[in-house]
Amino acid sequence: MSQFVHLNPPAREWEYQSAGSESGAATDKSAVLAFHQTVPDYNETTLHSLPDLATELGLGHVLLKDESNRFGLPAFKILGASWAVYRAVGAHLKLPVEKGDIPFVEVGARAKEAGVRIVTLTEGNCGRAVARMATKHMGIPTRAYVPTYMDEATRAKIRSEGAEVIEADGSYDDVIPVALKEARSRENSIMILDVGVEGVDEVPRYFVQGYGTMLAESDRQVLELTGGEPATHAIVPVGAGSIGEAVTAHYKSSERKNGSGPATVIAVEATTAACLYQSLKAGKSVSVRTEDTIMCGMNCGTLSTTAWPVLRDGVGASVMVTDLEAHHAVVDLKDRGVLAGPCGAATLAALRRACKDAKQELGLDGSSIVVLYCTEGQREYSLMPI
Template sequence: MSPFIHLNPSAQEWVYDPAGAQGGSQEGTILAFHKTLPDYNETRLHSLPDLAAELGLGSVLLKDESNRFGLPAFKILGASWAVYRAVGSYLGLSVADGSAPLADVGAKAREAGVRVVTLTEGNCGRAVSRMAAKIMGIPTKVYVPKYMDEQTRNKIRSEGAEIIEVDGAYDDVIPVAQREAESSDKAILILDVSVDGFDVIPEYFVQGYSTMLAESDRQVLELTGGKPATHAIVPVGAGSIGEAVTAHFKSASWRKEFGGAKVISVEPTTAACLLESLKVGRSVAVQTEDTIMCGMNCGTLSTTAWPVLRDGVDASIVVSDLEAHNAVQELKARSVLAGPCGAATLAALRRACADAKQDLGLNDTSIVVLYCTEGHREYSVPTK
């Protein structure tokens, strides 16, 4: 087997318990909440029939998150629900069922002097800032690693947030942001990654992604004449979107209705914490290096995501920067403008078909969904 892929055969029969944090009963509540936000939209599911034919697959479909609420990534789905839930809960308002009006939550937060603290490698910090600072008017501090480029910082600032630079990688920023939030009883830490003692708010992010998954389920059936997905490929950084996708496709309700699907994760070769963790059967931290897939440049998995990924991911794949770049160009030729993190799903599909096609049951009846989590952005073109 290739060193760039790890198979997890036991995941085929694993069933996620929907009584946990991402219960399906919340899907309607969260969708209704998202519809109240400015620029609500349903993102497109592209069909790539020429690619399917080339790879000998039934269908290859790409969920295009390049324009979600006017932002170039999926993160706003989780960030909006997480900020609303976290701030509303702090204020003692009825937010679990989405009944507290967003404007009221924002007004009461401002009156109470609430502020938001978060950290990011890019898209998540901008999404939290859009919700907290721009939409709800709550002062927001965003902690970022020193190597973040100025263009990304300016995009976050454009949402009304303050940038605080930390000398180190993403994992080094987490304790700094935690200390800042702990310094005041009016500061709320909003993160999409769970660490020891901090696991409620990250699960709000996971819940928020249910809107994307509900959309794609319906769209897949429409495009295939009623055939559900058989394989889903998702980028994994710290793990929140991977957790959401895995829990969705491995849930008892999805299995009962559609018969189950295989979940394939993709990471950069320079930040392969899930692949390395699956190899040894426990969550391990890895030393990261710079990558154009900066949204996945995480060396440690979210503590709540790990059990779901460990038991439910059928294959973990890593791809190089050059593979991700080539996938960006390939999608561009098909009029899909993706960033490296989103295009990495296509690179992973090619790797899966080359190295483990039979093992993963990829054939001419397969319906493969690529979750393209970010739109086009500038990056340094890799040479290897």
């Protein structure tokens, strides 16, 4: 087997049981969708069909869920961030927001009266999304902690949403305890974090729930594009794991199996930050030392504690891709009219790698319907010389 692909055969038979589960994926997707439809700039993103790639790779369909413009932002994160901010603030104020039927403007007004403030940390897209919802839409002050290596252009985008940006030494993982200390030390501060760590698990689950809107959309869109046939494979980027958890729970759920049928989930990581790949190999969640990568949204060395159990049991394979492979995928998609960033395009790179190294083992053939979750739009990056 290729050093870039780790197969996880037990996942083939595993089902995610949503009823009574503690996972964030166990929520009413219709309630989340109804909430999202009240947020300014709500839109349903496009599912592109890429027939030439399907023919090239010997597959039935290659479909790409394009999250390059979600609520006017260039990434999927706003889906999770909007629901997480709303739910976390509502819970802090002891408001019954579980069904999403109290207007977020009302929740924001009450939060301002109570002196609530938001603390978050980010490598870019998540912090901007949190600030868009909390500060711009709900009027709640946001302080975003960022690692030292974040470029000024990305910081400026976060500030443009009204957030205060605070630099902290080290990597993303190093910044987590700094931000947590800030949130815990100040009254009426709420930590908005999409990564489960010890003592913080409820808010990350809200992020996972928020991604249900994207999954509900893509299920319907797949059927429309294939004449009623559901997806057989889904490929998703994995950083700390929240989006991977959402996709895996969705495609491996017992409810979906009784309807559309099960699907194989393939995770993709940068070679420089492959914590899921190494954790699956070790049989336990392990941390890895990360290095710079153009796939900066996936530059996480430790998995979310809430995501790991679902990823461990449900991911059919973890595929590592290099920066160069991700860059080539960006160019391939641009040639087809899809403007993707490296994290989003990495799913195409992973599909190419899977077809090259483990096609038979993963059941990829002429009947396969593969959905690529392209999680971010086009952005500037510098490819390091080889």
